[in-house]
Amino acid sequence: MIKLRRAFPARRASTRRRLVLAFFLGCVWWIITSVLFAAPITPEWAERAVTPGERADVVKEVFKSAWEGYYKHAFPNDELHPLLNTYGNSRNGWGASAVEALGTAAIMEAQDIVDTILDFIPTIDFHRTKTPVNLFETTIRYLGGMLSAYDLLTGPVHHLVRKRERVEPLLVQSxxxxxxxKFAFKTPTGVPWKVLFLEKQESDGNPSNSAAAVGSLELEWTRLSELTGLLEYRTLVQKAMKPMLNPRPKRTEPFPGIIGNWINVNTGQFTDAWGSWGPGGDSFYEYLIKMYAYDQTSYDVHKDRWIVAAKSVMNVLAETPRGSNLKFITTTDGKSLDHLSSHLECFAGGNFILASKVLNDSRYLDFGLELTESCHEMYVRTATRIGPERIGFSPEGWPKKQKQQLEDLGFVILDPSYQLRPETMESYYYAYRATKDPKYQEWAWDTFVAIVTHTKVRNGFAPISNVNRIRWNWKFGRQESFFFxxxxxxxxxxxxxxxxYQFNYDGLNNWVFNTEGHPLKVTRPW
Structure with missing residues (x-):
């Protein structure tokens, strides 16, 4: 009897281990079969929604569904990890998805979501975080998101808030x-550090910062000065921009207006001549023309620098792959072109269209529409009808398979992933608003349906590993806050x-969108 009693616990433990192992293997098998083998299902509303109003309603429902998944499994953390129904804090744990969703919820008049986020905003402690802070990302997401929501909720959608006191925390928290x-700007040149440790009020000591990271602060910090009446914030970013608008040494401006991607914050000098309207450079050029749109009496230099850079893009960096009618913006190493482009460059179509309105120059409209059409083709020529992360178009030294893909598609897919990026949709928006041609609405709808079809999971949306594959297509990663x-x-x-707040090509505009899609009120109509 004693031996039997002693044997029972061991036997029960062994049984428990087998059950745990079986459960674990079952979960793994479920993930593999549901994610890897399952064929994507086109939503039933894809053909049912025909009118613009019906389609707007569908997008709103998708937004609300994504919010519910985030709210249930990740709020108030930064983002949802939709495959595991857990959360991540890649943006310092201050609730990036909630802050970034507020403006969209306000525009869609999603009252319950607006109320929930407004309740949350005052609880954020921006002085506390356990992780390094990226000045650029924090500015465009948090500062831009809160200032935009403040402008919207005290302006065109003020009826969503009964008492002004509900909105004031947005400005206070900004x-x-x-x-x-602001200690980030305490450098010999005023060019800010890239990575910060807030609790210690220190940087990481790395003197390199990117053109995009330095050049994409001015809109948000200037708007903050405007709303608070405190000129300090505007002064900080104006000083930071001086080396950006007059780059040194001269060799780091390989083509007129095209500057190197990296600057030393201690010397104010650029450290390379790699120029790009993609990673490292993109939103620097974007904000040149947007600052002029924000205040046409104060930013003539920005306008002039954009015009010079745009000319270099049109004459040098815009490349047509051999045997195609497409046009993509490539990168320069300071001497030659590298024949590569990425999804990020697809914002440029919209930026040129915006500039054509601001500058009253139809050449930029035509060029912007051409870039937008090429990015559309980058989408519809893949199996999923979604554009890849990175492409190339120079066959020298490539294997036969890639050369064949170049002939078939007009480009070679170098990174086939799709990471919920918005740049092509952004350019569709500007193209439609400028021309009112319904084909851009059809392109947008086709892209929206494809994205929902191939990235939707139970409680959110996940990046996919290969846009040129229908099945056996791994999903991965997080639902970025910019999805909202x-x-x-x-x-x-x-x-x-x-x-x-809509972009108005034929009339006056009182708003300009920051690089994260947050509309901000301008100083005077343009």
Whole structure:
């Protein structure tokens, strides 16, 4: 009897281990079969929604569904990890998805979501975080998101808030965030550090910062000065921009207006001549023309620098792959072109279209539409009808398979992943608003349906590993906060009714969108 009693616990433990192992293997098998083998299913509304109003309603429902998944499994953390129904804090744990979703929810008049996020905003402590802070990402996402929501909720959608006191924390928290960040500009040149440790008020000591990271702060910090009446914030970013607008040494401006991607914050000098309208450079050029749109009396130098850079893009960096009618913006190493492009460059179509309105020059409209069409072709020529992360178009030294793909597609897919990026949808938005040609609405709808079809999982949306594969297509990663602020916002606005925050090609504009899709009120109409 004693031996039997002693044997029972061991036997029960062994049984428990087998059950745990079986459960674990079952979960793994479920993930593999549901994610790897399952064929994507086109949503039933894809053909049912025909009118712009019906399609806007669908986009709103997709937004609400994505919000519910995030709220259930990740709020108030930064983002949802949709495959595991857990959360991540890649943006310092301050609730990036909530902050970035607020403006979109306000535009869609999703009252319950607006109320939830407004309740959350005052609870954020921007002085506390356990992780390094990226000044650029924090500015465009948090500062841009809160200032935009403030402008919207005190302006065109003020009816969503009964008491002004509900909105004021957006401005108060924006100022608190700026106060926590402003030590970044304490360098010999005023060019800010890239990575910060807020609790110690220190940088990581790396003197390199990118053109995009330095050049994409001015809109948000200037708007903060405008709203608070405190000139300090505007002064900080104006000083930071001086070396950007007059790059040294001269060899780091290989073509007029095209500057190197990296600058030393201690010397104010650029350290290379690698120029790009893609990673490392993109939003620097984007903000040149947007700052002029924000205030045409104060930013003539920005306008002039954009015009010079745009000419170099049109004459040098815009490349047509051999045997195709496509046009993509490539990168230069300072001497030659590298014949590569990426999804990020697809913002440029919209930026040129915006500039054509600001500068009243139809050449930029034509060129912007051409870039937008090429990015559309980058989408529809893949199996999923979604554009890849990175492409190339020079066959020298490539294997036979890639050369054949170049002939078939007009480009070679170098990184086949799709990471929920919004740049092509953004350019569709500007193209439609400028021309009112319904084909851009059809392109946007086709892209939206494809993205939902291939990235939707139970509680959210996940990046996919290969846009040129229907099955055996691994999903991975996180649902980025810009999925709420950019992709779904631009998709909605393409079909939405007229509103004062819409880009208006034939009339006056009172708003300009930051690089994260957050509309900000301008100083005077343009």
């Amino acid at each position: 100022q608190k965030l700026a106060e926590a960040l 602020s950019e992709l779904l916002k631009y998709a909605y606005l393409i079909f939405a009714d007229e509103a004062e």
